[in-house]
Amino acid sequence: MLATELIRIKRDGRALSPAQIDTFVRGLADSSWSDAQAASMAMAIFVNGMSDTETAGLTRAMSRSGEWLDWSVADLPGPILDKHSTGGVGDKVSLMLAPIVSACGGYVPMISGRGLGHTGGTLDKLGSIPGYQLTPDLDRLTHALRVSGCAIVGASGALAPADRRLYAIRDVTATVESIPLITASILSKKLAAGLDGLVMDVKTGNGAFAADLPAARQLATSLVDVADEAGLTTRAWITDMNQVLGRTCGNALEVRECVDILTGAPGDTRLLEATRMLSAELLLIGRLDPTLDAALAHVDAVLRDGRAAEAWARMVHALGGPSDLVERLSIHLxxxxxxxxxxxxxxxxxxxxxxxxxxxxxxxxxxxxxxxxxxxxxxxxxxxxxxxxxxxxxxxxxxxxxxxxxxxxxxxxxxxxxxxxxxxxxxxxxxxxxxxxxx
The missing domain is CATH 3.90.1170.30 (Pyrimidine nucleoside phosphorylase-like, C-terminal domain)
Incomplete structure (x- = not known):
């Protein structure tokens, strides 16, 4: 079916069939749809929404648009876990959570994105580290996981390529704040990443895409329901984004704040509270701790004794960054x-x-x-x-x-x-x- 006809269907508020959704996603992946057509469909979805069935179909189709990672061949001795945020200002939780969870026994192949609209992107923050490879090949990614337990990277061109293209188009066409598009974008990459468990940080407030609590609940529920339907155990926390999270916003500045906390400096209370809870949720999902209290204590222990900082340093070096980033932060950033x-x-x-x-x-x-x-x-x-x-x-x-x-x-x-x-x-x-x- 012609792209214009599919756009017309959604423009007029009608539901797309699974086959029509597959056609749209295939057009994104093979570039048979132009940027203008993709942007028009994104706007039609933004304005008219999608049913739960359509959203699940879009998620599955985008996850199948490229390769799937299979970690069983890597023989990693722990659960494959990940976290994702819907985006905020100064939101740097991922930079600390990945090494914390890996220091507690999990393996975190965190597929992250660049900034969208007013929100900062985890990949953009890591881009401030000289030499850090944001999209390593699978061999290097696997090596980083083996030596550090975590690897915060971007999706390669082979992983959910349809989402990669749509993500960039949404960023510059005012179509970011769409629950179906956010759900499909996040979960398509997470499904393709071969995870055992996922925790979602759904922001609400004047700095979030979900400006009020009902919208945040709707998004969190969409993410959890679609993920669970696909067989990926997922929990979500709705968190406040009515102020900058932490004391910094800006890429290198946020990396510096996180490394300072990982190495023992006093941290912003709200940033630490969010990081501790989201990390603990993953330890529970991965059955690395039996209770929430035990998981929180585990998180505190690896922060206190330096194991989380060591995991961070090993990850940075394994992905091409300086081996002494932690010790010589002011020189490298x-x-x-x-x-x-x-x-x-x-x-x-x-x-x-x-x-x-x-x-x-x-x-x-x-x-x-x-x-x-x-x-x-x-x-x-x-x-x-x-x-x-x-x-x-x-x-x-x-x-x-x-x-x-x-x-x-x-x-x-x-x-x-x-x-x-x-x-x-x-x-x-x-x-x-x-x-x-x-x-």
């Missing part, structure tokens, strides 16, 4: 040439943060993409970002802007002051862990 603080105009308490706008500000600094082919400046971003409920005095730092030049730093600093509200009354942030779905 690039710094932006200009730093400028954004200052509080009055005293009070931080009452609200326009998180999505902060993510877009990082994109405008060069830390994200406006177009598919854009290069990213991994140096830029924000550090020392304040948190909701924090007390500030007039002239205190709300965040430090890291920019490529003085003009960009000045503009970002001025704009940032308007994205962080200061009130007269003390307040507290919502809990970072909101609700558990599945299991």
């Amino acid at each position: 690039p710094d932006a040439p200009v730093r400028r603080p954004a200052l509080a105009s009055r005293a009070g308490w931080i009452t609200r943060i326009a998180t999505r706008d902060i993510g877009l500000l990082v994109v405008e600094l060069g830390g994200g993409r406006r177009h598919v082919a854009d290069a990213i400046d991994v140096r830029v971003g924000l550090s020392e970002v304040v948190a909701i409920g924090q007390r500030v005095e007039m002239g205190d730092t709300l965040a430090i802007v890291h920019a490529a030049d003085d003009a960009a730093a000045a503009a970002a600093s001025e704009r940032l002051a308007g994205l962080i509200e200061i009130g007269d009354a003390a307040c507290s942030a919502a809990p970072v862990l909101i609700e558990r779905i599945g299991g």
Whole structure:
């Protein structure tokens, strides 16, 4: 069937049959559909949605559009586990979770993505590490898993290629926030990755694609139900994204924050809480610990004794990065040439943060993409970002802007002051862990 006819069906709000979905996915994979046609279908799905049956069919078709990984031949002595986030600002949990879970006995071939819209991408963060191979071949990926227990990489051209193309198109066509497309994109890669278990971090709030709790529940339920139907044990946590997660946003800055925590520095409470719980869920799914309390204690132990940091260092080196990244972080990670603080105009308490706008500000600094082919400046971003409920005095730092030049730093600093509200009354942030779905 012609691409235009399939687009017309979905444009008019009708359901696509399994055969029609297969045709669409095949057109993505073999490029017989143009970018314009693929974008039109993405918009039609965004506007009119998909039924559960259509979403499951799209997920399966995209997972079958390329190779499947079979870890049984690698004879890894532990469960194959993974985690995925629906995207947020400053969301760096994956960078710590993978080495934590591997240090606890799991194997984590984490297939990650680049930034979408205002959200940062795990691959873009790792791209700040010199030499790190974001899309290694299967032999190198397997080697990294054997020596470190984890490998955070991008999907190769052979793994779910239909999603790889659609993912890039969605990023620049305002079709990111679609539950069927998000579900199919995430799970197609996870199914093809040969996992034994998956935990999902579904963000909600003004910095998330699911802006309110009902939307987040709908997305989390879609992910868990479609995954379970496909035979992949999955649990989800809905987490708060009404502020930057951690103290940084921007690629190299986030890597630095994570390595500091892995090596014993005090970490942001909310970031640690989310990381501990999502890691513990995977230990339960993989039957590496019998209870949640035992799993959380296991996580704390590998952070405290350095095993998680060692797993991170081995992973980076196995994937082509420097062997001494942890010890010489300031030498290997690039710094932006200009730093400028954004200052509080009055005293009070931080009452609200326009998180999505902060993510877009990082994109405008060069830390994200406006177009598919854009290069990213991994140096830029924000550090020392304040948190909701924090007390500030007039002239205190709300965040430090890291920019490529003085003009960009000045503009970002001025704009940032308007994205962080200061009130007269003390307040507290919502809990970072909101609700558990599945299991």
